Amino acid sequence: MLPREKALLALYDVFYEEKYSNMAVKDALKGENAGIDKNFIAQLIYGTVRYKLTLDYIIEKNSDIKLKKMSKYVLLILRMGVYQLCCLDKVPQSAAVNESVKLANKYAFRSKGFINAVLRNVAKNKDITDFPTDRIKYLSVKYSFPEDMVKRLSRFDFCEDLLKSLNREPKTTIRINTLKCKNLENVEASPLYEYAGYVKSLNIADSKEYNEGKFTVQDVAAMMPVLALSPKENEVCVDVCAAPGGKTTHMAELMKNRGKIYAFDIYPHKVELINKNADRMGIDIISAEVFDATKVYEPLLEKADKVLADVPCSGIGIISGKPDIKWNKEDISELPKIQLKILENASKYLKIGGELVYSTCTLYSEENECVVNEFIKNHKNFELQKIELPSPLMQENDGYITLYPNFSETDGFFIAKIKRCR
Numbered sequence: 001m002l003p004r005e006k007a008l009l010a011l012y013d014v015f016y017e018e019k020y021s022n023m024a025v026k027d028a029l030k031g032e033n034a035g036i037d038k039n040f041i042a043q044l045i046y047g048t049v050r051y052k053l054t055l056d057y058i059i060e061k062n063s064d065i066k067l068k069k070m071s072k073y074v075l076l077i078l079r080m081g082v083y084q085l086c087c088l089d090k091v092p093q094s095a096a097v098n099e100s101v102k103l104a105n106k107y108a109f110r111s112k113g114f115i116n117a118v119l120r121n122v123a124k125n126k127d128i129t130d131f132p133t134d135r136i137k138y139l140s141v142k143y144s145f146p147e148d149m150v151k152r153l154s155r156f157d158f159c160e161d162l163l164k165s166l167n168r169e170p171k172t173t174i175r176i177n178t179l180k181c182k183n184l185e186n187v188e189a190s191p192l193y194e195y196a197g198y199v200k201s202l203n204i205a206d207s208k209e210y211n212e213g214k215f216t217v218q219d220v221a222a223m224m225p226v227l228a229l230s231p232k233e234n235e236v237c238v239d240v241c242a243a244p245g246g247k248t249t250h251m252a253e254l255m256k257n258r259g260k261i262y263a264f265d266i267y268p269h270k271v272e273l274i275n276k277n278a279d280r281m282g283i284d285i286i287s288a289e290v291f292d293a294t295k296v297y298e299p300l301l302e303k304a305d306k307v308l309a310d311v312p313c314s315g316i317g318i319i320s321g322k323p324d325i326k327w328n329k330e331d332i333s334e335l336p337k338i339q340l341k342i343l344e345n346a347s348k349y350l351k352i353g354g355e356l357v358y359s360t361c362t363l364y365s366e367e368n369e370c371v372v373n374e375f376i377k378n379h380k381n382f383e384l385q386k387i388e389l390p391s392p393l394m395q396e397n398d399g400y401i402t403l404y405p406n407f408s409e410t411d412g413f414f415i416a417k418i419k420r421c422r
């Protein structure tokens with residue numbers, strides 16, 4: 001199957017079958033040999049998902065049929081065609097139009113002429129000349145974000161830069177498993193953390209080194225909560241929302257695979273992933289179980305030196321790698337309540353003097369500072385603790401740090417550190 005057809009079918013799954021964009025890319029590339037342009041397939045999928053709102057705006061301006069009246073394949077072929085015309089320098093206009101018409105031949109035969117006409121119109125009028133005048137609407141159309149998201153992020157005076165950086169194509173980043181090696185070939189070292197690096201390959205998880213457990217695929221920002229927690233050899237640690245184990249295995253590395261980590265997740269199939277990752281990486285101090293973190297696991301009350309609560313969240317900080325988050329229809333209004341409940345229960349596992357890190361990959365204050373402040377207000381025996389991070393990402397702080405992608409060139413993350421003092 002040719003790259004554009006692969007991408008079209010993957011986009012169908014993302015937009016109409018609720019498949020995550022990163023999974024759609026992974027599945028589209030599965031089994032493909034070196035001859036096919038994997039980067040192009042990935043770019044078509046991620047780019048079309050990332051710029052959906054802007055692409056739809058352009059399509060509406062160049063069509064006399066409303067988007068709502070178009071069939072699924074017509075709309076997808078148009079989105080992918082407009083993306084090539086307006087966002088990819090390397091694709092000739094003729095190829096963008098003609099290849100889209102070929103796809104229409106197979107998937108939207110009766111609309112072939114219409115698709116051809118719309119794309120030819122767009123090719124002549126690529127630049128948007130009539131952006132909305134309202135600031136939120138303007139940013140929404142220009143950077144392809146839902147208005148509600150722009151509104152929430154507009155509390156930052158660097159909102160426009162932030163939106164731009166959330167649209168960047170992320171680098172594939174790995175964390176070296178220090179239990180097995182201290183460096184790896186063909187990895188560009190990261191200036192942000194000594195055991196982080198960047199790789200070119202798209203299917204890195206098929207490599208020999210990955211299967212030998214020499215590294216984990218993880219953004220540098222996602223390494224910071226565990227560095228902030230700093231678990232030590234022979235400590236007892238708890239990770240309450242642990243799957244697939246990216247941070248649990250990092251904890252085990254810092255602990256030199258000595259001590260004990262109790263790792264939980266609510267989904268059985270995800271708990272399996274924690275075990276699989278630990279096995280792959282030669283780690284045997286993790287005990288993984290299915291458990292709902294909004295409940296209390298009695299056997300661990302006051303037993304832990306360190307606790308990690310890397311809670312479920314709206315995921316705004318990781319939009320560059322998972323652009324479908326922009327279009328997620330899930331109601332996020334209940335999240336802060338769940339996050340606070342998880343934090344309260346997680347805190348109960350700490351011994352006196354023990355420390356907890358609360359982290360999210362979102363930038364909404366309702367899920368970050370507000371949750372932590374509410375916890376501290378209601379629990380007088382806990383205090384915020386200064387966070388230490390590797391110097392390139394270190395910020396002056398009194399117990400919480402936010403990494404903004406436009407400044408840190410990582411995913412967006414929030415980290416708070418709390419100590420049980422009595």
Ligand SMILES: C[S@@+](CC[C@H](N)C(=O)[O-])C[C@H]1O[C@@H](n2cnc3c(N)ncnc32)[C@H](O)[C@@H]1O
Pocket residue numbers: 222240241242243244245246247248264265266267270291292293294310311312313
């Ligand atoms: C941000 S992810 C954790 C990522 C993980 N710490 C890592 O670094 O690989 C949040 C996790 O919380 C899990 N989760 C959601 N609700 C939960 C609950 N009530 N109790 C326990 N886990 C939950 C999700 O399945 C998801 O795996």
